[in-house]
Amino acid sequence: MNRTVPPARPRVRPLRRRPMLATGLVTVLALLCAPATAQRYADAEELMAAVEALPEPETLQATLQMTLTGASGQTLTREMRTWARGDQMRVLKFTAPADIAGSGFLSIDDGTVSETMVYLPALDRVRRVAGGQRGESFFGSDFSYEDLGGIDPADYRHVLLEVRDGPVYILEASALPEAGSVYDRLVLEVPEATLIPTRVTYYRGGQAVKELTVREVTEVGGYLLPLERRMETLERGTFTVIRQSDLTLDETLPDELFSERFLRR
Amino acid sequence: MRVERALVTVLGLTLAVSLSFSAFAQLRTDVSGSAELRLGLDASGTFHAAGAHFDLTVEGEVGSEYFPSASFRVQAKAEADAATGHTTLVLGDAWARLYLDDGTIEATLGNQTVFWGSTDGVNPVDRLNPRDRTVPIDSEKLPVPMLHLRAYLASDTSLEAALLPAFVPSVPPGEAWRTAPTLAPPPGVTVTEVLPLRDERPEATLENVQLATRVQWRPAGFDLAASYLYLFRDVPTRSAEVVPTGAPSEVALQPVARYGRLHVIGVDGSVALGDVVLRGEAAYGLTADPGGTDPTVGNPSFQVVVGAEIPVPDGPRLVAQAILDGETRDASPTGEAGGIELGLRTMLIAAYAVDTRTDLKAVWVHDFGGSGMLRPALSYTFADGVTGTLAGFVAYGPAGTRFGDWRERSGATASLRVDF
Numbered sequence: 001m002n003r004t005v006p007p008a009r010p011r012v013r014p015l016r017r018r019p020m021l022a023t024g025l026v027t028v029l030a031l032l033c034a035p036a037t038a039q040r041y042a043d044a045e046e047l048m049a050a051v052e053a054l055p056e057p058e059t060l061q062a063t064l065q066m067t068l069t070g071a072s073g074q075t076l077t078r079e080m081r082t083w084a085r086g087d088q089m090r091v092l093k094f095t096a097p098a099d100i101a102g103s104g105f106l107s108i109d110d111g112t113v114s115e116t117m118v119y120l121p122a123l124d125r126v127r128r129v130a131g132g133q134r135g136e137s138f139f140g141s142d143f144s145y146e147d148l149g150g151i152d153p154a155d156y157r158h159v160l161l162e163v164r165d166g167p168v169y170i171l172e173a174s175a176l177p178e179a180g181s182v183y184d185r186l187v188l189e190v191p192e193a194t195l196i197p198t199r200v201t202y203y204r205g206g207q208a209v210k211e212l213t214v215r216e217v218t219e220v221g222g223y224l225l226p227l228e229r230r231m232e233t234l235e236r237g238t239f240t241v242i243r244q245s246d247l248t249l250d251e252t253l254p255d256e257l258f259s260e261r262f263l264r265r
Numbered sequence: 266m267r268v269e270r271a272l273v274t275v276l277g278l279t280l281a282v283s284l285s286f287s288a289f290a291q292l293r294t295d296v297s298g299s300a301e302l303r304l305g306l307d308a309s310g311t312f313h314a315a316g317a318h319f320d321l322t323v324e325g326e327v328g329s330e331y332f333p334s335a336s337f338r339v340q341a342k343a344e345a346d347a348a349t350g351h352t353t354l355v356l357g358d359a360w361a362r363l364y365l366d367d368g369t370i371e372a373t374l375g376n377q378t379v380f381w382g383s384t385d386g387v388n389p390v391d392r393l394n395p396r397d398r399t400v401p402i403d404s405e406k407l408p409v410p411m412l413h414l415r416a417y418l419a420s421d422t423s424l425e426a427a428l429l430p431a432f433v434p435s436v437p438p439g440e441a442w443r444t445a446p447t448l449a450p451p452p453g454v455t456v457t458e459v460l461p462l463r464d465e466r467p468e469a470t471l472e473n474v475q476l477a478t479r480v481q482w483r484p485a486g487f488d489l490a491a492s493y494l495y496l497f498r499d500v501p502t503r504s505a506e507v508v509p510t511g512a513p514s515e516v517a518l519q520p521v522a523r524y525g526r527l528h529v530i531g532v533d534g535s536v537a538l539g540d541v542v543l544r545g546e547a548a549y550g551l552t553a554d555p556g557g558t559d560p561t562v563g564n565p566s567f568q569v570v571v572g573a574e575i576p577v578p579d580g581p582r583l584v585a586q587a588i589l590d591g592e593t594r595d596a597s598p599t600g601e602a603g604g605i606e607l608g609l610r611t612m613l614i615a616a617y618a619v620d621t622r623t624d625l626k627a628v629w630v631h632d633f634g635g636s637g638m639l640r641p642a643l644s645y646t647f648a649d650g651v652t653g654t655l656a657g658f659v660a661y662g663p664a665g666t667r668f669g670d671w672r673e674r675s676g677a678t679a680s681l682r683v684d685f
Binding site: 068070071074076077096097098099101115123124125128135136137140141142182236238240254255256257259260261262265 | 297298299331332333367368369378379380417420423483485486488535537542576578579582618620621622624646648649650652682684685
């Protein structure tokens with residue numbers, strides 16, 4: 001689950017917050033009163049309800065560094081700045097390397113309006129991206145546009161497969177036909193302590209095609225945020241790491257930020 | 266001189282803008298550029314490219330983090346090509362921009378490039394900038410002096426206006442890409458001399474100003490734009506005047522290039538329908554010779570482009586387009602209307618990212634007059650900002666057709682580009 005970059009869809013929860021005090025109490029109680037595998041959530045519905053109930057920041061600004069590693073181990077690096085308001089609006093602009101600097105990406109989905117636009121400075125042109133392109137690679141990375149959009153729980157039917165030590169919930173999410181996802185199903189590992197999935201395996205045609213690993217779950221401004229996400233394309237052996245820094249949360253962002261005007265700027 | 270004047274103007278504006286805002290706002294500047302080496306060989310065994318290109322851009326802005334109060338860009342381009350013997354140093358973009366009314370109005374003055382249109386590769390309404398047609402299949406747009414205004418009337422509506430004080434024609438095709446002009450002498454006389462071309466390009470006067478406006482509506486799911494342009498034809502109408510030599514039955518021919526006025530009305534738009542984006546664009550160009558009776562003036566013409574962008578799951582992104590051209594034929598010597606000459610082309614573009622470093626792209630254009638061209642390209646990113654490209658060009662069709670005359674230009678080009 002992509003928690004560090006707010007997704008296009010309104011129902012997705014890219015950034016989850018749980019109060020520190022509550023987290024601490026839960027942890028202490030879990031250590032003192034329960035065996036290692038004791039679980040708070042009996043089934044998938046309870047778990048997803050807990051995930052859904054977590055608060056999230058109103059807005060986010062961050063610098064992202066995207067490192068693309070090929071099968072040979074050689075790397076390419078892209079840097080970008082992102083601004084997001086909730087789950088509904090997100091702007092992303094590349095700042096490096098020079099050949100793609102200035103390129104931008106605007107995603108709006110407020111429940112009634114759903115559109116994605118890309119700005120290419122070489123052409124000074126804003127282009128509408130079709131829904132079917134959600135499965136395309138995001139600027140050559142192992143993340144697709146859909147991956148960056150996060151996982152909308154409403155698009156999946158969830159089944160709890162097992163509970164491992166931790167406890168860590170192993171959850172299967174089968175895509176509903178009307179969701180239009182490029183994946184058939186996902187398998188998520190969700191630690192109870194954070195409720196932030198630390199590993200997501202994406203399946204298509206019955207085969208595992210990608211694996212997302214979330215690292216460095218850290219408290220920032222009262223929110224628990226994963227600072228690093230790694231997406232691997234299993235067949236090719238390539239992977240992309242997105243690392244975020246310079247985070248600013250809950251600062252008011254003007255409406256004009258999520259516009260073609262700002263994309264062109 | 267024109268380039269120097271523009272440079273001085275823009276640098277002056279830039280300086281003025283910088284001084285005006287530097288007292289209360291921080292000036293942020295950035296320097297970037299690229300260098301490229303190219304080597305190209307065509308089917309006849311001739312190197313059609315063996316050169317280097319370098320460009321340097323300085324840009325900056327003053328104002329708030331989100332929307333600046335002003336910005337500028339100045340770009341210089343240098344090119345040297347041993348194969349063509351051309352060495353050039355030109356001014357590229359060189360403009361200053363003011364953001365007014367909280368950024369809802371942008372006023373840009375200077376040498377600039379403006380893109381209008383929706384379709385891919387062929388844009389009937391994208392007529393503001395002339396093009397460098399030295400290599401016609403590339404036809405890069407040339408920045409020209411312009412005042413460009415863009416006003417965001419609402420969140421989904423924008424209005425643009427452009428004023429071009431001086432006319433700049435497109436650069437004609439290079440020698441290798443030209444077809445020999447046919448200058449028919451009047452019957453019964455002998456042409457003893459063909460005089461140098463007389464280029465009657467409009468002077469930079471008030472009555473020769475070019476204007477254009479465009480309104481775009483971009484609600485959820487689709488966008489629609491209407492454009493009107495009052496221009497000069499960027500490609501001249503060529504004719505020949507007979508010049509008496511003094512000797513009986515002997516004349517000289519004076520080739521003349523004229524750039525007639527042109528009214529262009531265009532519409533364009535795109536709509537997302539599920540997995541597919543449909544795009545369309547059409548323009549009609551009206552000249553001062555609607556009946557085609559004056560051979561020294563260009564005739565009315567139109568162009569319609571419709572296409573679809575189709576992403577193939579795990580495959581390439583495809584763009585399929587049909588392009589319909591029409592032009593009023595010259596009237597007969599008796600004044601009888603010549604009708605409309607139509608031409609239909611299809612264009613198929615396939616782009617595929619093989620992996621994070623390797624991209625494939627192919628463009629196939631087929632003209633229903635019996636010719637066509639294919640342009641495959643493979644690019645590989647060696648490191649951040651370092652890209653190598655191997656591109657091919659294959660033209661087919663009989664001589665005298667749209668692409669058939671370019672068969673000899675079929676070949677391949679290798680290039681290495683560094684962006685910094």
